Amino acid sequence: MAAATTGNSIASPIRIAVIVSTTRKPRACPQIAKFTLDTISTLSPSTAAKPYELHTLDLLDHPLPFHDEPAVPSQIDDPAKYVHEHTRAWCAVISSFDAFVFVTPQYNWGYPAVLKNAIDYLYNEWKGKPAMVVSYGGHGGGKSNAQLREVLGGVRMDVVEKGVELAFAGRQGTVIASQGRDMGLDGKSGEGLWSDKRGEISEAFEQMLGKCGKSGGK
Secondary structure (H helix, E strand, O other): OOEEEEOOOOOOOEEEEEEEOOOOOOOOHHHHHHHHHHHHHHOOOOOOOOOEEEEEEEHHHOOOOOOOOOOOHHHOOOHHHOOOHHHHHHHHHHHOOOEEEEEEEOEOOEOOHHHHHHHHOOOOOOOOOEEEEEEEEOOOOHHHHHHHHHHHHHOOOEEOOOOEEEEOOHHHHHHHHHOOOOOOOOOOOOOOOOHHHHHHHHHHHHHHHHHOOOOOOO
16 A cells, blocks of 8 residues: 655644555556546645645455445444454455545446445445545546446545546557556656646545545544
């Protein structure tokens, strides 16, 4: 779990996870999550009086079987009540963060099943926490973006209303991404593919950061 610390105060920092929402190999999601994290790190929002830490949270590092808890997650008010150790471990990971940036592809007009499964394991650990969605695909992944924001609302997260959509550079760009090849992304310099989207990412992040402390964030 990699981390980048930003913000400009000595107060306890808000812990924010940038979630890599795919587990297939090869995959482009780690590159795009890093691009998102680097962009946020270099475009300090005006509300950054709230200090924050950015962490990469890769679902590949937290494998979960298909949801197998006997109880309904919304009825679990104590992690000790989870039956399985993998659920308690996932609960501890999600509970350690105050807000989430979901980076997701679009698969057949939806988002990955592994992400839905990871969300469905828990409820109260997500509830009230701010979130934003960055999707990508041949046309930007708008359908998966909208679906994911709706589902995050279902677990009562405080979701930024508008998602960020990143479209590949034509058919060749889609091929490069699907093969997990280097896409040449640079979220720090402000140049290259999606340089025009850095402002949208920063704006969405600023809105999300503004929600922290109002609901589930610190």
